[in-house]
Amino acid sequence: MRGLQKKTLVIMLLMLFVLGTMAGCGTGEQKTGDSSSNVIKIATVTPLSGSQAALGESIKLGAEMAFEERKGELEKLGFKPEFAPQDDQADPKVGVTVANKLLADKDVLAVDGHYNSGVAIPSSEVYAKDNLCMVSPGNTAVEITERKLPNVNRICARDDQQGPFGAMFAARDLKAKTVYIIHDKTTYGQAIAEEFKKQAEKESMTVSGFEGITAGESDFSAVLNQISAAKPDVVYFGGIYPEGSLLIKQMREKGITSKFIGPDGMDDAEVVKIAGDAAIGAYYTSPAADISRTPEGKAWAEKYKAKFGKEPGNWSAYGYDAMNICINGIIKAINDNGGKKPSRQQVSTAVRSLKDVKGIICTVTFDEKGDNLGAMLYLAEFKEAKYPPTVIKEIKAGDLKK
Numbered sequence: 001m002r003g004l005q006k007k008t009l010v011i012m013l014l015m016l017f018v019l020g021t022m023a024g025c026g027t028g029e030q031k032t033g034d035s036s037s038n039v040i041k042i043a044t045v046t047p048l049s050g051s052q053a054a055l056g057e058s059i060k061l062g063a064e065m066a067f068e069e070r071k072g073e074l075e076k077l078g079f080k081p082e083f084a085p086q087d088d089q090a091d092p093k094v095g096v097t098v099a100n101k102l103l104a105d106k107d108v109l110a111v112d113g114h115y116n117s118g119v120a121i122p123s124s125e126v127y128a129k130d131n132l133c134m135v136s137p138g139n140t141a142v143e144i145t146e147r148k149l150p151n152v153n154r155i156c157a158r159d160d161q162q163g164p165f166g167a168m169f170a171a172r173d174l175k176a177k178t179v180y181i182i183h184d185k186t187t188y189g190q191a192i193a194e195e196f197k198k199q200a201e202k203e204s205m206t207v208s209g210f211e212g213i214t215a216g217e218s219d220f221s222a223v224l225n226q227i228s229a230a231k232p233d234v235v236y237f238g239g240i241y242p243e244g245s246l247l248i249k250q251m252r253e254k255g256i257t258s259k260f261i262g263p264d265g266m267d268d269a270e271v272v273k274i275a276g277d278a279a280i281g282a283y284y285t286s287p288a289a290d291i292s293r294t295p296e297g298k299a300w301a302e303k304y305k306a307k308f309g310k311e312p313g314n315w316s317a318y319g320y321d322a323m324n325i326c327i328n329g330i331i332k333a334i335n336d337n338g339g340k341k342p343s344r345q346q347v348s349t350a351v352r353s354l355k356d357v358k359g360i361i362c363t364v365t366f367d368e369k370g371d372n373l374g375a376m377l378y379l380a381e382f383k384e385a386k387y388p389p390t391v392i393k394e395i396k397a398g399d400l401k402k
Contacts, residue, residue: 039080040079042082042111044063045086045111045123047087047089048089051216061316062323063083064085071083074331079334088114092123095122103126109333109342112137115138115139120141128149139156141191155359157377164198165377167198167205169283169393176259178208183210183212184238184243197210199402208232209230216243219250234258241268241271242270244266262284269387286380287376291312291317300312317361325359326351329351330342333346333349333350351366
């Protein structure tokens with residue numbers, strides 16, 4: 001009998017423990033990701049420290065501007081919107097760590113980012129585990145959308161459009177017959193260099209060399225000695241401005257007069273700060289351009305400067321447009337869900353379905369892969385040591401005839 005009483009007492013204690021635990025779940029501070037939360041977070045993920053911090057900050061500020069302008073719309077729907085900027089340091093490992101952090105926070109319903117394709121590819125695989133929507137303002141690598149992930153989108157043009165655009169300009173406008181190609185061995189840099197090379201060969205240009213350098217290097221004497229001996233009409237660099245700007249500077253110091261063409265990784269004010277007057281005459285292709293070229297863009301740039309006390313970078317408006325796409329998708333998903341907080345899957349579906357969204361840079365309509373049918377391409381020249389450079393060519397990426 002005593003054994004039975006003891007057993008009964010144990011069962012009663014266990015029941016009280018379970019009831020106490022359940023009661024605790026319904027009181028106190030709400031846990032992150034609780035389905036009853038009215039918080040909606042939208043993250044940005046760009047390099048905010050390291051050599052690419054200036055560019056990453058400009059994208060983040062553009063996104064922040066859009067968020068501040070439109071958060072009231074989400075508040076009117078009964079939600080508490082939060083802006084959540086993150087630093088991926090332009091490092092794939094850091095990017096994946098950040099992606100896992102965002103995935104664990106169920107209040108995060110969309111990501112405006114990344115900038116570096118080599119960071120975005122592994123990070124987006126993390127987001128895909130729970131259909132967390134990603135709208136990239138600046139990833140150009142073909143692989144970003146060729147995987148056909150339903151949650152991954154971009155509003156800029158692809159490398160297999162941008163690389164050929166640069167090669168066509170070299171052959172058809174500059175009348176170049178020979179080119180020496182350098183890349184920084186990154187996912188982005190090597191891929192766009194290979195796209196340039198393929199089109200250059202189609203244009204009957206002779207490729208004098210195809211060499212890789214290491215990101216973070218500062219002395220390019222070895223490859224520049226090869227270029228000096230080859231005397232190409234054009235030097236093409238697939239990579240980012242810290243190394244590209246030094247290449248331009250050291251080319252001119254060695255007396256190399258070849259024309260320099262780079263991709264959108266050279267689209268930053270730091271080019272002039274690093275290369276100085278050597279930047280004059282250099283070209284780059286980009287999905288982005290000087291926003292103040294148009295009346296609408298100029299008005300936007302003035303608002304940006306008034307808010308942040310600095311001029312926008314060429315990628316700032318892409319951060320802004322990507323944030324607006326995220327917000328449009330979230331609002332559509334809320335309405336489609338009867339006014340209730342939507343799931344990540346519902347947001348991803350809503351974003352992919354958006355049509356003809358007018359942005360500062362371009363009009364956005366996503367195809368079945370997540371590419372923007374309205375993406376633009378620009379070619380800019382540093383006619384003086386001043387940023388932003390002068391846009392001398394522009395084309396809708398889909399109209400490019402290779």
